[in-house]
Amino acid sequence: MPDHGKLRLHNVTHVYVNDGGASLAVDSFNLTVGQGEFVSLVGPSGCGKTTVLHLIAGLLRPTRGEVTIGGAAVTGPTASVGYMLQQDYLFPWRNIQDNASIGLAINGKLTPDAKSRVRGLLQELELSGTELRYPHELSGGMRQRVALARTLATEPDVMLLDEPFSALDMHIKLQLEDLVWDTIRRRGQTAVLVTHDLAEAAAMSDRIIVLGRNPGRIRLTLDVPEELRRTSPMEARRHPSFQPLFEQLWEEMDVEEAASSSVDVRKERNGHHDEKV
Ligand code: ADP
Ligand code: MG
Helix, strand or coil, rough: CCCCCCCCEEEHHHHHHHHCCCCCEEEEEEEEEECCCCEECCCCCCCHHHHHHHHHHHHCCCCEEEEEECCEECCCCCEEEEEEEEECCCCCCCCHHHHHHHHHHHCCCCHHHHHHHHHHHHHCCCCCCCCCCCCHHHCCCHHHHHHHHHHHHCCCCCEEEEEECCCCCHHHHHHHHHHHHHHHHCCCCCEEECCCHHHHHHHHHEEEEEEECCCEEEEEECCCCCCHHCCCCHHHCCCCCCCHHHHHHHHHHHHHHHHHHHCCCCHHCCCHCCCCC
């Protein structure tokens, strides 16, 4: 299998510098994600997850160290990386078809072939019939599927997902997890998902990286059992191996959160979500 989607962060350090001074967001970060592997990053808020994705996407340059994709150094944004965010950022004045093809248009690659590929993608993501409609006419879940189509349209080797499901209702979220997992897997893409939802990380990934508090460092790596990797997120959640993995992750996060004490994890665990501070 070719390695064009193999991702490597080698001793990556990132320091934000602005008027307020300098802050170390990512410290000597090492990570290799194999071609076609699905990795999740979890960790307390502010630990550097989004910064890591920005560095992979070439939106930020590391202060030290190097990011490579397929062996080539990342020096800026490239078409080989797709980025999906919590907000869909669709253009309200463009119809769905034009929103889905914007990446291709920007890259000057909106050929007739590419156009028909976009139509195929919209069909695959069950958006047929919405081509000429506008974002405000669609539900949140549909809009996020358009954002997925837009990201897939440029055929990236690496997919970066920064909490793409966290603004959605539970039911839609579970459906979209399956859809995203399935489309990424069928294309053999490499994926890095950032999520605060430990069940989502356990259900979707091959490997879970738990980050420590700021500055971003890897605290622990958990390999997801083979039987969970093979199954869709929805099925994985029902598998007997799921709960032990989830519990283990929870305990790791508990240790991390107790150290930062910004969130009372135990309260959340007992169902008092509104007491999260
Ligand atoms: P996460 O995604 O894990 O919540 P981020 O990567 O967004 O964390 O942020 C990591 C750290 O870097 C935090 O302390 C945050 O305040 C800081 N940070 C993020 N973006 C900037 C920025 N543009 N300028 C200065 N500091 C930043
Ligand atoms: Mg973030």
